[in-house]
Amino acid sequence: MIDDISNIVVLTGAGVSAESGLATFRGPDGLWEGHRVEDVCTPEAFRRDPALVHAFYDARREKLKAVEANAAHRALARLDAEWPGKLLIVTQNVDDLHERAGAKRILHMHGELKSAWCLGCDARMKWEEDLGSGPPCPACGACGRLRPDIVWFGEMPYEMERIDRALTGADLFVSIGTSGAVYPAAGFVQTARYAGARTLELNLEPSLGSYHFHETRTGRAGEVVPAWVGEMLGAA
Numbered sequence: 239m240i241d242d243i244s245n246i247v248v249l250t251g252a253g254v255s256a257e258s259g260l261a262t263f264r265g266p267d268g269l270w271e272g273h274r275v276e277d278v279c280t281p282e283a284f285r286r287d288p289a290l291v292h293a294f295y296d297a298r299r300e301k302l303k304a305v306e307a308n309a310a311h312r313a314l315a316r317l318d319a320e321w322p323g324k325l326l327i328v329t330q331n332v333d334d335l336h337e338r339a340g341a342k343r344i345l346h347m348h349g350e351l352k353s354a355w356c357l358g359c360d361a362r363m364k365w366e367e368d369l370g371s372g373p374p375c376p377a378c379g380a381c382g383r384l385r386p387d388i389v390w391f392g393e394m395p396y397e398m399e400r401i402d403r404a405l406t407g408a409d410l411f412v413s414i415g416t417s418g419a420v421y422p423a424a425g426f427v428q429t430a431r432y433a434g435a436r437t438l439e440l441n442l443e444p445s446l447g448s449y450h451f452h453e454t455r456t457g458r459a460g461e462v463v464p465a466w467v468g469e470m471l472g473a474a
């Protein structure tokens with residue numbers, strides 16, 4: 239399974255950050271303040287009630303300061319540092335725990351909590367504080383024009399061409415901690431498999447797309463990810 243593998247694409251979802259204490263979308267805590275997450279993560283929700291959507295993201299940005307990367311993030315950072323071939327970690331997560339564990343080859347396809355996007359001048363910038371108070375844009379000075387730099391439902395995920403090239407060139411595609419409920423991320427396994435990659439799923443339970451994978455290993459990311467990385471580097 240390992241000797242003919244050089245190019246790896248990893249896709250991570252909320253399950254990889256669950257053991258750090260960050261809520262997943264579809265667990266029992268899949269609701270937020272009584273709202274279905276899908277109702278808060280849309281441009282329509284933001285137009286209708288910007289204060290509610292800002293409060294949702296301001297709370298998550300604040301929570302992020304109080305949590306730490308876990309063993310799964312650290313194992314992926316070790317793979318990033320030591321894997322001699324190509325590696326791209328595409329994450330659906332908007333937290334920065336992969337980076338805080340030391341991973342470098344990361345792509346946030348759904349944006350980041352710690353980034354803001356100005357609807358006045360289109361600038362994007364690092365942002366750690368609240369946005370609900372309508373702060374001025376550091377680039378153009380406009381107040382109340384900053385939105386979370388997050389990809390909402392109905393919006394195009396970032397860097398899809400780059401992701402597609404990585405998937406079609408992959409020898410191995412590994413999906414970690416995602417329910418396979420949301421597209422286009424949920425379709426990546428099919429793109430990779432069709433292009434000839436081996437496909438592996440590491441998840442607490444089989445996901446909606448499990449049958450697309452050559453192999454599914456169930457367990458907590460904090461256990462199954464370090465074990466898998468050990469296999470890959472042990473043979474590298």
Ligand code: BV8
Nearest residue numbers: 251252253262263264330391392415416417420421442459
């Ligand atoms: C787009 C950022 C088009 C926000 C997110 C009908 C059919 C097919 C598609 C659609 C459709 N209707 C609408 C669509 C499109 C829609 C979609 O897929 N909807 C779904 C609901 C059907 N998709 C979109 O809108 C996307 N854009 O299609 O654009 C387009 C084309 C042209 C021009 C313009 C636009 C954009 C989707 C992105 C939305 N943003 N996130 C934020 O974070 O606040 S989505 C969000 O949910 C995540 O980012 C992720 O992508 C998705 C799923 O979440 P997961 O990460 O998988 O987490 P989840 O809780 O679901 O699962 C956790 C898993 O972990 C579970 O399996 C659990 O068992 C496991 N787990 C738990 N604990 C552990 C664990 N595993 C291991 N260890 C543990 N300890």
Ligand code: ZN
Nearest residue numbers: 356359375378
């Ligand atoms: Zn601006």
